[in-house]
Amino acid sequence: MATVDDALDAAATAAAAASAAAGRLDSVKQNQLAMTQQLNTITQQLQLLIQGGGGAGSRGGGLASGGAGGSGGGGGGTVGGANVGGGAPQRRRIDPSCLDKVLGDASFSQLRTWRNHWNDFCQLSQLSTYPANEQMAAFRMVLDPAMQQIVEVALEISSATSLSPTDVLDQINTYIRSKQNIALDRVAFEDCRQSTSETFDDFYIRLRGLAEAADLCVTCSDTRSLDSHSSFR
The missing domain is CATH 1.10.1200 (Non-ribosomal Peptide Synthetase Peptidyl Carrier Protein; Chain A)
Known part of the structure; x- marks a missing residue:
C-alpha cells in the first residue's frame, strides 16, 4: 500500500518531468523562430539577386517573358554581382x-x-x-x-x-x-619608265608613289604619268 512519501516522490518526479518537457518545448520554439528568420533573410537575398539579375538581363537584351529574369540572374552570378552593384563593364584591352x-x-x-x-x-x-x-x-x-x-x-x-x-x-x-631630297625624287619620277615585264597597273602605282615622294600636285603627277607612259610606247 502506497504511503504519503511515495505519493510525494511521484508528484515531484512528475513535476520535474513536466518542467523538462516545457524546457524542451521552449528550445524547439526558439529553434523554429531562428530558422524562420534565416529563411526570411535568404528569401530576401534571393529576391534582390533575381531583381538585379533580371535588370541586367533586360539591358543585355535577354529572353522574353519570365526567361529574362532567369537568364539575367545567371549573368549576374557570373560577374560576381558587379552588375547588381551598378559597376562599369570591363573595357577591352588595346592590342x-x-x-x-x-x-x-x-x-x-x-x-x-x-x-x-x-x-x-x-x-x-x-x-x-x-x-x-x-x-x-x-x-x-x-x-x-x-x-x-x-x-x-x-x-x-x-x-x-x-x-x-x-x-x-x-x-x-x-x-x-x-x-629626303625632293630634287632627286623628281629626277627619279621623270626617269621612270614601264619595264617590259611590268603591267600598266603596277607601273602606274609605282609612278604615283614617286610623284608623291617628289611632292608633285595631283594634276601635275597625272599629266606627267601619262606623258611618261606615252613616251615609253
Whole structure:
C-alpha cells in the first residue's frame, strides 16, 4: 500500500518531468523562430539577386517573358554581382599586335601606307574613346627601336607627352620629308619608265608613289604619268 512519501516522490518526479518537457518545448520554439528568420533573410537575398539579375538581363537584351529574369540572374552570378552593384563593364584591352612596326628608315611612301593601316586600327578599336596616355602607349608599341629613338631624341617627344598619336605621326611625317631630297625624287619620277615585264597597273602605282615622294600636285603627277607612259610606247 502506497504511503504519503511515495505519493510525494511521484508528484515531484512528475513535476520535474513536466518542467523538462516545457524546457524542451521552449528550445524547439526558439529553434523554429531562428530558422524562420534565416529563411526570411535568404528569401530576401534571393529576391534582390533575381531583381538585379533580371535588370541586367533586360539591358543585355535577354529572353522574353519570365526567361529574362532567369537568364539575367545567371549573368549576374557570373560577374560576381558587379552588375547588381551598378559597376562599369570591363573595357577591352588595346592590342596593336596586328600591325607591323613602323621602321626608323621608312620612306615617305611607306609611312603613308602604314598610316592608313594605323587609321583603320584606330577606327576598329575605337581608340579615341580611351585615355590619351593609353592611346600613346599603344602607339609606342608599334614603333621599332630606331623609330622610338627618332621620336624621343630627334623630335624630343617623351613618353609623358600630352600629344595624340595623330600629332606625333604628323611630326614624324615632317621629319621624314625633311630628310629626303625632293630634287632627286623628281629626277627619279621623270626617269621612270614601264619595264617590259611590268603591267600598266603596277607601273602606274609605282609612278604615283614617286610623284608623291617628289611632292608633285595631283594634276601635275597625272599629266606627267601619262606623258611618261606615252613616251615609253
